[in-house]
Structures are given as structure tokens and as C-alpha cells.
Amino acid sequence: MSELLLEVKNLKVHFDTENGTVTAVDDVSFSVKQGETVGVVGESGCGKSVTAESILRLLNEKHTHYEGNILFEEKDILKFSYSELQKLRGNDISMIFQDPMSSLNPVYTVGNQIVEALLLHQNLTKKEAEVKAVEMLKLTGIPLPEKRVNEYPHELSGGMRQRVMIAMALSCKPKLLIADEPTTALDVTTQSQILDLINELKDEFNMGTIMITHDLGVVAEVCTKVVVMYLGQVIEEASVESIFSSPLHPYTQGLLKSIPHIEGPRDEKLYVIEGKVPTLTQIPKGCRFAPRCEFATELCRDKMPQLESYENDLKVRCWHFKDIQEKRGGLNGIRNESQTVNS
Amino acid sequence: MQNVMTEEQLNVLKSDMKKKHRNLLVKRFLSNKLALSGSIIMIVIILLAIIAPFFTSFTPYELDAMKRLKAPGGEHFFGTDNYGRDLFSRVVHGARVSLMIGFAVAIITSILGMIIGLYSAYFKKLDGVLMRISDGLMAFPAILLAIAIMASLGPRLENVIIALTIVFTPSVARTVRSAVLVVKEQTYVEALRAQGASSSRIIWLNIAPNVLSPLIVQATFIFADSIIIEAALSFLGAGIPAPDPSWGNLLYDGKTVIFNAWWMTLFPGIAIMLTVFGLNLFGDGLRDLLDPHNNKAKK
Amino acid sequence: MKGYILKRLLSLIPVLLVVAVVVFLLMHITPGDPAAVILGPEASPEEVAELREELGLNKPPIEQFISWFGNVLQGDFGTSIFMKQPVSQAFFEHLGPTLSLAIMAQVLAIVVAIPLGVLAAKFRGSILDQTFMGISLLGISVPSFLLGLFLILLIGVELKWLPVAGYKPIDAGLVNHIKYLILPAIALGSMQAALIARMTRSSMLDVLNANYIKTARSKGVKETIIVIKHTLRNAFIPILTIIGQTFGTLVAGAAVVETVFNIPGIGQLIINSVERRDFAVIQGSVMLIAVSYVLINLVIDLLYGVIDPRVRLGRK
Numbered sequence: 001m002s003e004l005l006l007e008v009k010n011l012k013v014h015f016d017t018e019n020g021t022v023t024a025v026d027d028v029s030f031s032v033k034q035g036e037t038v039g040v041v042g043e044s045g046c047g048k049s050v051t052a053e054s055i056l057r058l059l060n061e062k063h064t065h066y067e068g069n070i071l072f073e074e075k076d077i078l079k080f081s082y083s084e085l086q087k088l089r090g091n092d093i094s095m096i097f098q099d100p101m102s103s104l105n106p107v108y109t110v111g112n113q114i115v116e117a118l119l120l121h122q123n124l125t126k127k128e129a130e131v132k133a134v135e136m137l138k139l140t141g142i143p144l145p146e147k148r149v150n151e152y153p154h155e156l157s158g159g160m161r162q163r164v165m166i167a168m169a170l171s172c173k174p175k176l177l178i179a180d181e182p183t184t185a186l187d188v189t190t191q192s193q194i195l196d197l198i199n200e201l202k203d204e205f206n207m208g209t210i211m212i213t214h215d216l217g218v219v220a221e222v223c224t225k226v227v228v229m230y231l232g233q234v235i236e237e238a239s240v241e242s243i244f245s246s247p248l249h250p251y252t253q254g255l256l257k258s259i260p261h262i263e264g265p266r267d268e269k270l271y272v273i274e275g276k277v278p279t280l281t282q283i284p285k286g287c288r289f290a291p292r293c294e295f296a297t298e299l300c301r302d303k304m305p306q307l308e309s310y311e312n313d314l315k316v317r318c319w320h321f322k323d324i325q326e327k328r329g330g331l332n333g334i335r336n337e338s339q340t341v342n343s
Numbered sequence: 344m345q346n347v348m349t350e351e352q353l354n355v356l357k358s359d360m361k362k363k364h365r366n367l368l369v370k371r372f373l374s375n376k377l378a379l380s381g382s383i384i385m386i387v388i389i390l391l392a393i394i395a396p397f398f399t400s401f402t403p404y405e406l407d408a409m410k411r412l413k414a415p416g417g418e419h420f421f422g423t424d425n426y427g428r429d430l431f432s433r434v435v436h437g438a439r440v441s442l443m444i445g446f447a448v449a450i451i452t453s454i455l456g457m458i459i460g461l462y463s464a465y466f467k468k469l470d471g472v473l474m475r476i477s478d479g480l481m482a483f484p485a486i487l488l489a490i491a492i493m494a495s496l497g498p499r500l501e502n503v504i505i506a507l508t509i510v511f512t513p514s515v516a517r518t519v520r521s522a523v524l525v526v527k528e529q530t531y532v533e534a535l536r537a538q539g540a541s542s543s544r545i546i547w548l549n550i551a552p553n554v555l556s557p558l559i560v561q562a563t564f565i566f567a568d569s570i571i572i573e574a575a576l577s578f579l580g581a582g583i584p585a586p587d588p589s590w591g592n593l594l595y596d597g598k599t600v601i602f603n604a605w606w607m608t609l610f611p612g613i614a615i616m617l618t619v620f621g622l623n624l625f626g627d628g629l630r631d632l633l634d635p636h637n638n639k640a641k642k
Numbered sequence: 643m644k645g646y647i648l649k650r651l652l653s654l655i656p657v658l659l660v661v662a663v664v665v666f667l668l669m670h671i672t673p674g675d676p677a678a679v680i681l682g683p684e685a686s687p688e689e690v691a692e693l694r695e696e697l698g699l700n701k702p703p704i705e706q707f708i709s710w711f712g713n714v715l716q717g718d719f720g721t722s723i724f725m726k727q728p729v730s731q732a733f734f735e736h737l738g739p740t741l742s743l744a745i746m747a748q749v750l751a752i753v754v755a756i757p758l759g760v761l762a763a764k765f766r767g768s769i770l771d772q773t774f775m776g777i778s779l780l781g782i783s784v785p786s787f788l789l790g791l792f793l794i795l796l797i798g799v800e801l802k803w804l805p806v807a808g809y810k811p812i813d814a815g816l817v818n819h820i821k822y823l824i825l826p827a828i829a830l831g832s833m834q835a836a837l838i839a840r841m842t843r844s845s846m847l848d849v850l851n852a853n854y855i856k857t858a859r860s861k862g863v864k865e866t867i868i869v870i871k872h873t874l875r876n877a878f879i880p881i882l883t884i885i886g887q888t889f890g891t892l893v894a895g896a897a898v899v900e901t902v903f904n905i906p907g908i909g910q911l912i913i914n915s916v917e918r919r920d921f922a923v924i925q926g927s928v929m930l931i932a933v934s935y936v937l938i939n940l941v942i943d944l945l946y947g948v949i950d951p952r953v954r955l956g957r958k
Binding site: 475476478479480482483484485486487488490491492493494495496497567571574575578579580581594597598601602605608609612615616619620623624627 | 656657658659660661663664665668669670671672673779780782783784785787788791792794795799890891893894895897898901902912913915916917919921924925928931932935936
């Protein structure tokens, strides 16, 4: 059994806004082990990026209040001093962001930006760091790294820039990598290359990885465990196999049904989850998904369900998940249904 | 059929919505400290300029050789100047001159700038010529161009307005033009054109209202700048001719006796400062209010 | 880069042409006969006729413009009727004090404003920020000549710390030179400082929200380094633009401040010429200032490339 690396426990993140306090992340818990890739999935605005950024405490703390714990190797990051935090960032935990076009500083060469990270955390001379930067670029599969190292971000394509970001993030051999939608801004072929690269390097470095995404395809490709979020809460947690074979929460089921099938007939209308995601200022009283849920009852609208453990490692936040499964014809209901669509 | 509203109901609804929108604007205006304090300062100054002359028995021109350079106090709130004229009365009348010039320039440049900017953005050929001219005019520092024009036209109140209009119209035209260029590309304008609406109709009925916000904000700043430049011109002897009480003239008189009569510099100076500060506050606040982009940035 | 410079230079031609036309028209918008205006009411008709001939006022306007502009292109701005010397000579004799004053005000403004703007942005919404921004709004509201008068009242009349009038060239010793320029430079530079501080603040705020700042933070870069290395350099282009755009205003403002402090610079030259109706001097000085203003902005444009590699390489 590999070691527990990160444990997020009952995390709440509150923001001060003009219209009062808003809770963007509400009681989120999950853990990451060494070498494990955990997917955090949800629609935009569900709090997944806020969760990710809380781990490195990148949110503007003047307007942000945390509750709960974020334990990294058993030390609580939320209690870190500013200098402890700096030692952690980029060294033990690194992050890759969504938009490689804007994540690199336009006025410095990519080499300069990688070297900066190296000099901060490792005892290297500038010369050694420069050599290391070229090595890292080579590792991420950038052709002609000796030349690229002296180029500016705007001279590189989006995919190249994301590789640079990865090289930079991994330059100090972090124990945990947080990838916040790393492929969203890239075109499809580049997407899978970047995912493969993250996967490969994860094994090589034996890192834990948190993959923030709204794309279940990405989850299927790289994750071992999945955490599904809705409106700031975890609504389901499961292994990647069971999420795809037998999703428990109606929301997860909806997400799966709305994936387009490449082989399926084209005239089939794509499934859409009815309704809109409510904003954080108008959170429903009971189950947060109730207004959009076809199975919702009085109970759902009245009382919020808790995240319950079910069978081995599964967790779900729904009053009726057992009934729903029965209605759907057992645990494999969804899977069977989607296969019929396929054939 | 039950959903169809009568014309009357529709109008009621429309005016309701307008009222709501207006109420919202008023509410936001009141909660915008900049705009609010700016407008309070301006209202006080304007009221003083209008009613204050009725509270003093002295005219701004009345000479009294016996009462030269009297310090503030007694019947002369602000003291007297080197000709024995009542400084309070002169400062208040100066406010009338300054506000009149600033207001006139703001209005005239807005109208001219709007016309030039609208047509320039709409007709490509015209654009090239007009924008080169405005580039050329904007290559002169404002105050220098104003001095040069005044040197040719001669010191007179109307000429000050003409000079400032020449100086400020190009920048208004530019603002309007760039606002129009954005609006012009929007789908509804395309749609109107496709329906065969005439250019003039599109320009005045559909595009012009959209450039009003930046125009009003800029007019406020031009108001302020005009007051500054008029004061500078008069101070240099190229603005309002001498016996008339413009703030610049008061400062010019004050400078000759600055070592003996501080009040002659201080009071007109504070008057200019407060007025311009009020206008700048108001303009800044207005920009926050009217520009949605700015609001977002404020979050 | 060469191509880019050439293109920018070519784009200046229409602007400078318009500048020339405007300057030429200055003498011709005067009500009545310019020659009579120049000579004043006591002049005899013969004298007026003679001057008309001398100024070429009897020729058609287009012809006048072409010959005037031809001379200007050769650096001949005409002759001052009162000083009996070429305009360009008079201009450059008076340039020293003005330039000295403008540069000192600019340096003062930059040195004060950029750190204040950076701090205000960094501590956005704090008392510090609000105080700085309040002061800067006040700074924009006090015209330089007025601040000059206030400074004379306070420092010159009440406290008597510094000289309030006159000018000492650098030959009289640097300390002396600066001592006489401190008050005028503060008067002139304060509005400039307010503008630069506000621009620095808003530009810094834009950049501080950029994604690459988050990246830098996620690498563990210290907050001070983030502000200085990662933010300020990116925020510098708008700051530089405002500095360039307002330098012309600064020179023109210097002309007014000179009058307040009795400094024998371009300002005094122009104001005296306005009183004497010495059109050639006004035209020449205004033309020279406008041209240098245009050229300064060109230099600023080219400086962008030094700061931002995207500009440098994108226009290769």
C-alpha cells in the first residue's frame, strides 16, 4: 500500500463579496496517495478549481476564509506560515493551469522561468540550473530544447507552452502535481499527447496527481479515483471503474449520459441535464441538485443528504440512490442503457 | 391570444421598466461616493456663483483707493485687492466666468466631436482625412495651442471659447469614433443595414445613444481642463481682458503683490482647485457608473 | 525592426504636415491685417505696406505657405521683428532653462509616482491606497502654475527656505542650479506624478490578476519579487506611454510655470512674443515643440520593443 500524501478534510472556502459571504467549497474531503491520480470532476463553477487553488493557498487571502484541514504529509497547509508556504509551492506541490497561453510570463524566456523555479528550491548555481532546464524541456518532449530554452512564450504553440509549464512544474521533482484543466485550452490531438505525458512522468516521478477537469474522457484516460463535485460539494466519490460502470448519483449519471458517442448514430439527440446550475448566492435548501433532478422528492427539497459510504470505497450524497438503481435495473443499468445507444 | 398585450399595457410596462432602470441608476449613483461628493461640491459652487452676489454690497469693479490691500475680515470676507476692489465679489464673479466657459466648451466640443466622430467612424474616406487632422492638432500640447490661438485672435472671452474648442474637439471626436467602431460591428447594426435603413438613421437613432456614456464622462473632464486652461491663459495675459474678474486675472493681480497680500492668491487659487477637484471626482465616479467594464474590475 | 522604424517615420509625414498647416494658419486667423496688428496702431500705412511686402502677405496664401514651409524644412523659422534675430536662435537660447526644468520635474514625478502606484496596487483598497489615490486626484486638480503660486506663498513667503524667483544656469554650480529649480519642478511635476501614479496603479492591478502571476506564486516566488520582477515589467508599457504622452504637456506646462518663477525659458519667450505680437517667434516655437513632442512619442514607441519581446520580435 502506498503512502498517504494529501488529505483534504472537511474543507470549506468562504469568499467575501459585495453581497455578503459566499461559500464556494462546502465540506469537501478526499485524499491522494503516492502515485495515485485523483480526478476532480464537475461543471464550471462547482468549486473544483477553488479546491485546487486552496491546496497551494493561491486564493487572495484578504477575501478568503478557510475551514477544515489540508494535510500534506500530515502537516496542515492551512496553518503554514508564509515562508513555509513558499518552500512548499513548486517544490513539494506543483501546479499546472488551464490556459498555457497566459500562464507564462510574456517578457521572460521560458528557460528563465524554469531556472527561476530551480534556483528557488534547489541548491544549484545558475549554470547548473540552466543545464537542468534544458534537461526538463527534453524530458517533456520538446524538440530542440537547447534552442527553445532561449525563446519567449509567444514564440511557442499552445501545446509547447503547456509542455513548458509541465517542465517547470516538475523541475523540482514535486511529490504532488495539481493539474487544473491542463488540456481544456488545447486542440484534441495535443490534448491526448499532454495527458500521455503527464501520465508517463507521474510514473517516472512516482507523484500523486490531482486532475481537475470537466471532461470525463480525461478522467477515463488517466485517473484511478474520481471525486464528483456539484455546487461546492462532493456528491460522489468512487474508483474510475465503478464511476463508469455504475454511477450512483443522478448527477453523475446525467454527466455520463451527456458524453457524445463517436460511434453512435448522429441523429440521436445528446442528453442534457435539465435546468441551470444555481449561483452560489441562491443555493437550494435541501439537496443542491434537487431542482434539476428527475427523482427529487419532498425530502430532497427539504433536507440536505450527507455524503454516505457505500460498499467498499464508494461514497455518495443522495437520499434515494438505492431506489434509483433499482428503478434503473440494478447496478449496471446505466451502462446497459448507454450500450444500447451505441449499437 | 390571452398573452397579447394592448398597446397601453405595453407602454405601462415599458415605462415601469424605464423607471426601474432609472431607480437603479439613482441608487448606484448615491452609493458611488466619488460621484456623489463631486456633484455636491459642484452644486455648492454653482449655487454660490448664482446667489452669492446678492449677499455682498460690493460689485467686482468698484474701486476704492482708501481700502487697498485690506486683509480678510469685516465687510470684505476675502479682503480687498491692490485697487481696493472687494475680493469676495471678484472671486464669485470669476466663478461665473469660469463655469460659463467650461460649460460652453464642454457642450460645443461634445456636439462637434460627436458629429465628427460619428461620421468619421461611419465613412472610411472621411475618416482618413479627419483623423489625420485630429492627429495633427493633438500633436500640440493643449495649453500651448491655446496660447498660440489666443495670440492671433486677441484676448476676449469668446475667443477663449473658440480656442479651447479647437484644442479639445479632436480628442472628443476620437473617443466617439472608437466607441462607434465597436458598436458598428455589432449584429443589430448589420441587421439594420440589411433591412435598408439609411446611414443617417442608423447613425443618429441607433449608434449615437451608445456613445453617450463615454462622451458625458469626457465632457466632464473637458469642463475641468477648460477651467484650468482659461485660468492659465488669463494669468499669462492671453485670456479674459484685464478688468473682468476671471480667476486667472485675480491670480495675475495677486502675483504682483504675493509678498504683501496672500489672500489675493489663496482665495482664487482655492476656488480653482475646488471646482476642478469637484469635476474630476464627478467624472471619475461617472466613469465607474457608466462603464460596465470598470464595474467588473472593481469587484 | 528597421522596416518598422521606417514605417513609423513615414506615418509622421501627414501629422507633421497638419502641424505645419495649423502653425501657418495661426498668423492668418488674426482679425484684420497681420502686418497692421504686428506694428500696432501707431504705424503709418507706408510702414504697414512695407511689412506686408516683407512678410509676403501680398502673395496668394498657397504660395505663402509653400515658401514658408520650404524655409521651415531648411530650419529657417523666420526672423523675430523685435529681437532682430533668427527665431531658431532665440528658441535655442531659451531652451536650456525649460529643458532643465522639464527634465527635473519628470524625474521627480517618476521617482515619486511609480513606487507609490505600485504600493497602492499591491495594497489595493487599504487606507494607504485610498490616501494615495485621494492625493493623486487632488494633484490632478491643481494646475502647475497654481501650485507654483501656493508654493511661493508657503515656502518662499512664510518659511523662506528656497528662492522663489529666477534661474541659475549649471555654470553657476549644480547645487545652485538645482536650488532654484526645486520649487518650479515640484509645481510642474506634481500633476505629472499624479497621472503616472494612477496609471501605474491601474496597470499593475491588471497585471496582478494575470495568470502568469498565479504561476509565479505557485512556483514559490516571493511576493516582493513577484511585484518587481513579474508584474512591474509587464505593467510598464502603459506607464511609459503616459510618460511620453505627457512630456509635451510638461514642456508646455513649463512655459507657464516659468512665468510664475521668472525663469527665462521658452515660456517667457512665447509670452513676451504674444504681448509683442511677434508672430514669427510664436509660430516657430510652437512648431518646434509640436515636432519634438511627435518625435518623443516615436522614441517611446520604439522603446516598447526593449521592454516587451512580443513587440520586438513580432515586428522583425
